[in-house]
Amino acid sequence: MAETMQTDVAIIGAGPAGLFAAFECGMLKLSTVLIDALDEAGGQCAALYPEKPIYDIPAHPAIEAGALIASLEQQIAPFAVPRLLGRRIERLDGSRGAFALGTDRGDVIHARAVIVAAGAGAFGPNRPPLPGLEAYERTGSVQYYVRRKEAFRGKRLVIAGGGDSAIDWALELRDIASHVTLVHRRARFRAAPESLAQLEAASGPGGPIELVVPYQLHALHGEDGILGAVEVATLDGDVRRIEADHLLAFFGLSTDLGPVAQWGLQSALHHIQVTPSTCETSMPGVFAIGDVATYPGKLKLILQGFSEGAMAAHAIHPIVHPHTALHFEYSTSKGLPTAASGVAPAAA
Structure with a gap:
């Protein structure tokens, strides 16, 4: 059944970068919705190599990809982030502060900002x-x-x-x-x-x-x-x-950004160019993080995608709350927000 949802931030892609971006948004009391073409969260980590160890996640000498996704899911659990899985974003209308996204199943998501965390896009084996x-x-x-x-x-x-x-x-x-x-x-x-x-x-x-x-x-x-x-x-x-x-x-993957590639975002070699300090694309209000994003000095590491998710969330805060100053606090002193931010769903 198609859904209509209202949220602060629509996150396209539920891989590691997208999941952590949802956490960072939640810490700033920004509501989010995760949308992914796959039927489960986790991106390539879950779909391609859940039992493969990853060695460059801070504080984890080694962690299997599936376990990493499970931990990220546990981390965002307090925010009760809704998700639309098995959906492909087909259109993006509107502008900064008032976007409308449509999926191939007829869902409509109204969002004030968009984060593209689509990795390499939809993928399949060669x-x-x-x-x-x-x-x-x-x-x-x-x-x-x-x-x-x-x-x-x-x-x-x-x-x-x-x-x-x-x-x-x-x-x-x-x-x-x-x-x-x-x-x-x-x-x-x-x-x-x-x-x-x-x-x-x-x-x-x-x-x-x-x-x-x-x-x-x-x-x-x-x-x-x-x-x-x-x-x-x-x-x-x-x-x-x-x-x-x-x-x-193992002959590699064929990847496709799909309709995202037709949004007119400035790109280079099938990657979306962003401003390094904010991860904002050439379209105001639309941000890109993780493997899909590129800028001088970019490293294709999961941990860099995590950092980009934090930067995007902080850059989005003034879009959602233009009259509220953001006083940054460490999570050790701030803790989790007392109330999970949510979305307002309505029957389509």
């Missing part, structure tokens, strides 16, 4: 052009993300790709799978030096990872969508058959 691929996808024999490492315990895995994801998961699954074969079209991999050193050690004689280079995926063999073997080939026509229970293909 799929290898193999005959009969869909049947193997339906059974889970071919996958593009690792959501549960235990699903591969004792299995024969073929991992295809030459970047960080392929190498990281080959290393992560080497002690879980019965055998890991890493296939790449050339002998040189593109990954962090430390990961490459670990791969070299793990792929030596008798190691848990077998390197098959320079080969490319050529065909899948099995019955009723249940994989039995992966066929690979060189450019010279040499063909090799690898017995396998699963193929994990």
Whole structure:
């Protein structure tokens, strides 16, 4: 059922940056609504690699992506932030202080400011052009993300790709799978030096990872969508058959900002340009944070997205409360606001 909602800030994207922006807005008594095209909050952390450890979150030497999202959800719980999930923003009308956003399900959100925390936008895997691929996808024999490492315990895995994801998961699954074969079209991999050193050690004689280079995926063999073997080939026509229970293909993501790209925001290389001190875009009242935002010196780190969420929230406060001075206080002395800010929903 479509909804009509009134809020101070509409946050497009419920990944880590969007969730923390909702917290920062709540601390300033700004009401928010989270909107995301996915059916669950968490963005790529939840959808692509919930069990993958992240090592650069302050105060967490290591934290799994799914656990990070759970903690962010717990952090914003006092503010009872409503969310519209499985919705895609199709239009943005109005101006600073009085925007109206519409979703593909007919929802209308009236907001005084907008934060775009859309990451890379809607995403999906780049799929290898193999005959009969869909049947193997339906059974889970071919996958593009690792959501549960235990699903591969004792299995024969073929991992295809030459970047960080392929190498990281080959290393992560080497002690879980019965055998890991890493296939790449050339002998040189593109990954962090430390990961490459670990791969070299793990792929030596008798190691848990077998390197098959320079080969490319050529065909899948099995019955009723249940994989039995992966066929690979060189450019010279040499063909090799690898017995396998699963193929994990890591050829990157195809991303699309969708209608957001048509709003006329100043952009560069599919990223939205913002003012570094406020994260405001070229459209007054619309802000961008996280991976979708760019400015000189930008670092694509989750922690930078957190900082940008705080800056955007503080820049939005005078839009929502133009006659109220914001006296900044540390959370250690301020604590959480006594009453959660909310939105006013109405039947559409």
